[in-house]
Amino acid sequence: MILSAAPSCYSRSVNAWFCSQYVHDYSGDIQHAFIQHVRLSVLILAISIVLSFPLALLALRSRLIRSSILSLLGIIYTIPSLALFVLLQPVFGVTHSTPVVVALVGYAQLLLVRNVLVGLEEVPEEVLEAARGTGYGPLRLLLGVRIPIAVPAILAGIRLTTVSTIALLSVGGLIQQGGLGQLILDGQQRDIRAQVVTGVIIIVALALVADLLLLLVQRLATPWARVRT
């Protein structure tokens, strides 16, 4: 006859920081939060990357446009994430993740546009001259010469943005839209240490794995360049 089972490691009396029993029992919740986190991160990064190119090209048109765009992005970047999420809620709705996506895309623009600009501007003038001399038009010059040469800087920007987006997304948990951030906050409110620790570890691991994958892409895409980080 079993009188009582030993208390699980995430029970109130034990409340261990690391507890595989918790991961086992709550695998459904963890998986759900993880998938939401990955889904939102991928969505934010995809929109951000697509948006950053026209912005960077616009910024290249004149010094005034360039400094206006960078100042505006700088101001957005300065606004703390929680405040920006909340400020976007009346516009994009309180009950879904659009405010978080829009805010994080906004933050990502500063990092991405700046890096795309750095990349495009570091193309040596002689290279451009040579290409023009062989009959490259403006569009072919951009797609065939400038962007390929800018790839290392662009990928460096994407890596930085990816890691920072994955970590920052967790703040969305404070408005019930943060994937793993919500798992963490829920764990804190219910005082289950293992849940908080599990959430933090998965976020850090996700960021590091994404960074490594992008590093691999960077190496494959630029076999000629020594990787500078």
Added chain:
Amino acid sequence: MGLFRSALDYLGAAGHWTGYDGILPLTLSHLKITLIAVLLAAAVGLTLGIALGHARRGGAVVTVLANLTRAVPVLGLLALLATNGSLGVTATSAILALAVFAIAPILTNAYTGMSTVDPETLEAASGLGMSGRQVLLGVELPLALPLLAAGLRTAVLQVFATATIASFVGASTLGNLIADGQATSSYDQVLAGAICIAVIAVILDLLLGAVQALVTPGTANPLRRVADRRAAEPAEATAKLP
């Protein structure tokens, strides 16, 4: 946009500014927490960054530290702190956590500022008969000043933003307006809090940007200009934290 109007109405009511949980006391407490945390972080970050950068050692460690802090969710660490029964959540533990987060930008900028001073400039200074101490205080530090200022600016804004989140684990900051407003479904209060936080962050950034520009005069000195450019566009090391 009715919600924005109600938030402005909230801000317009004098009673919301004073009192125990009023906007003014929360702003003061928020700024006080930010200041103390940044001072603590600066004590560690500047000392280490200047020493390591001067010796031009430990660059790898500094880079790894900067990369790691990018990946760690601040919210998660604050929640860990709040779940730790033995420490409990007090203003002190929240300030300590904020200070730890702020060390990385100060340290990395100080290190970069010191270690990228042109070695020939230092040699020239020694050649002129300046002692090691004179070179450090009279040449290296002034040349590194723009980046030291950039690091402090980043740290202040980072801590200010993180302190907003820290209200959810017990620190008394403007984030309280958002947290309390959410708890009582007072959306005007939530939005008013967000407006205050955003406006103060932008003002802080403008003020610190002005200070940074002051210590980074665009004079005819080409070394100054190089330092200026480095500070103006730190393409790396400034991941958006909170």
